[in-house]
Amino acid sequence: MRLADSFRSERFGAVRIHELQRVIELDSGAVANSGLPGLSGASRVITPDALRAIETQLVIVVPCMNESRSVIEGVLSGIPHDCLIVLVSNSDRGPVDRYEIEAQTVEQFCRLAGRSALTVHQRDPGVAAAFKAAGMDELIDDDGLVRAGKGEAMLVGMALAAMTGRQYVGYVDADNYVPGAVHEYCKAYAAGLHLAESPYSMVRISWHSKPKLREGRLFFSRRGRSSEVTNEWLNRFLAEYSHFGTEVIATGNAGEHAMSLALGLKLRLAGGFAVEPFEYVDLFEQFGGVLESAHPDVMASSVPVLQIETRNPHFHDNKGEEHVQGMRMQALNVLYHSAVTLPAVRQAILDFMVAQGVLEVGQQPPRERIYPPVGTLALDLLYDALDAEAQSFRQLDGRAAAGLPAAPPIDRHTIPV
Ligand SMILES: Nc1nc2c(ncn2[C@@H]2O[C@H](COP(=O)(O)OP(=O)(O)O)[C@@H](O)[C@H]2O)c(=O)[nH]1
Ligand SMILES: [Mg+2]
Numbered sequence: 001m002r003l004a005d006s007f008r009s010e011r012f013g014a015v016r017i018h019e020l021q022r023v024i025e026l027d028s029g030a031v032a033n034s035g036l037p038g039l040s041g042a043s044r045v046i047t048p049d050a051l052r053a054i055e056t057q058l059v060i061v062v063p064c065m066n067e068s069r070s071v072i073e074g075v076l077s078g079i080p081h082d083c084l085i086v087l088v089s090n091s092d093r094g095p096v097d098r099y100e101i102e103a104q105t106v107e108q109f110c111r112l113a114g115r116s117a118l119t120v121h122q123r124d125p126g127v128a129a130a131f132k133a134a135g136m137d138e139l140i141d142d143d144g145l146v147r148a149g150k151g152e153a154m155l156v157g158m159a160l161a162a163m164t165g166r167q168y169v170g171y172v173d174a175d176n177y178v179p180g181a182v183h184e185y186c187k188a189y190a191a192g193l194h195l196a197e198s199p200y201s202m203v204r205i206s207w208h209s210k211p212k213l214r215e216g217r218l219f220f221s222r223r224g225r226s227s228e229v230t231n232e233w234l235n236r237f238l239a240e241y242s243h244f245g246t247e248v249i250a251t252g253n254a255g256e257h258a259m260s261l262a263l264g265l266k267l268r269l270a271g272g273f274a275v276e277p278f279e280y281v282d283l284f285e286q287f288g289g290v291l292e293s294a295h296p297d298v299m300a301s302s303v304p305v306l307q308i309e310t311r312n313p314h315f316h317d318n319k320g321e322e323h324v325q326g327m328r329m330q331a332l333n334v335l336y337h338s339a340v341t342l343p344a345v346r347q348a349i350l351d352f353m354v355a356q357g358v359l360e361v362g363q364q365p366p367r368e369r370i371y372p373p374v375g376t377l378a379l380d381l382l383y384d385a386l387d388a389e390a391q392s393f394r395q396l397d398g399r400a401a402a403g404l405p406a407a408p409p410i411d412r413h414t415i416p417v
Contacts, residue, residue: 013289078182170258
């Protein structure tokens with residue numbers, strides 16, 4: 001893969017946000033920049049070997065709620081072979097058990113492709129018991145189950161990823177109609193994680209276009225309806241500190257993103273659709289140098305955030321205007337309530353929300369749920385309880401399926417504690 005260089009970045013404490021980098025070639029050949037003059041000037045080649053080295057350490061978590069089987073199959077087909085797949089589902093279990101269909105789909109895929117995967121249902125009582133045992137009561141709702149929500153699914157997925165001992169985790173939505181896009185996202189994660197010269201790195205995707213139907217014709221829209229608002233406010237947050245306007249953040253709502261687990265395990269994840277924008281907010285809170293950091297090791301290093309603009313159209317299920325408005329506001333809620341957001345920005349957020357008709361004058365934006373870092377969980381206890389009690393928890397072993405010696409994705413004896 002060849003990426004355009006990112007020449008500029010904005011710093012906020014230890015956080016270094018790199019300007020959006022385009023994908024120039026999806027496949028740039030086997031050799032790095034082959035010594036030709038001019039070729040290494042404005043772009044970087046990441047060789048297949050370098051990509052593969054990351055992919056063998058990469059877990060791809062697929063949050064899934066009632067998506068159709070053929071779409072899920074397409075998504076699986078796009079995830080590079082060496083990545084480990086983790087499906088976290090919140091699909092209906094009755095009248096038809098949709099999770100069972102999903103688990104079978106993953107199982108069949110793993111058998112055909114000789115791959116390994118983990119699948120689990122978020123609302124399985126055994127999963128709740130495991131998270132309680134591991135020390136995260138905050139995740140449990142009044143019914144005694146893990147709360148519904150995309151952020152919660154991502155948290156569960158990150159915990160499973162950590163148990164595998166791999167070094168990186170990335171996320172891909174299950175409702176993506178273009179397997180080639182999924183493939184490109186994963187390649188871009190690997191490329192970005194390879195380029196980021198820090199153990200604490202994050203890669204976020206900004207897709208180039210999203211196809212829509214307008215009066216019977218295809219129109220390739222450049223930006224999502226929710227991203228524009230989220231990005232604008234995150235940039236205003238930065239500008240209020242630096243006194244310079246900026247457009248550096250282009251990936252506030254990026255559902256497609258990856259990070260090193262060394263970073264991910266320290267992050268506090270937010271619930272629902274606040275999860276993606278809150279990742280930025282939490283980076284600013286924990287590593288921005290405004291509040292005291294609990295991680296001097298990270299402060300002494302740096303936290304690069306690479307943003308990559310991919311080539312495939314982002315074509316996913318349309319979940320309606322109400323959903324989009326909800327997502328926008330969740331981003332503003334977390335920014336409003338952050339201890340590092342300056343007063344002028346908080347006031348402007350209030351004014352904006354009132355003007356949008358989502359708040360009355362004098363009201364405060366609601367608070368989103370913020371969970372403790374996954375790194376605080378006792379992963380060995382989590383595993384034992386999942387293994388004993390979570391009936392939906394499946395470990396699919398591609399090697400055993402191919403008649404080779406068993407190598408389940410999680411080895412109880414090497415779970416990091
Ligand atoms: N496991 C799980 N997945 C969810 C939940 N909510 C949404 N998803 C999945 O997360 C992905 C993104 O959600 P979607 O509603 O498409 O949001 P958008 O693409 O950001 O507009 C999709 O694959 C959904 O199926 C949830 O509560 N639990
Ligand atoms: Mg979607």
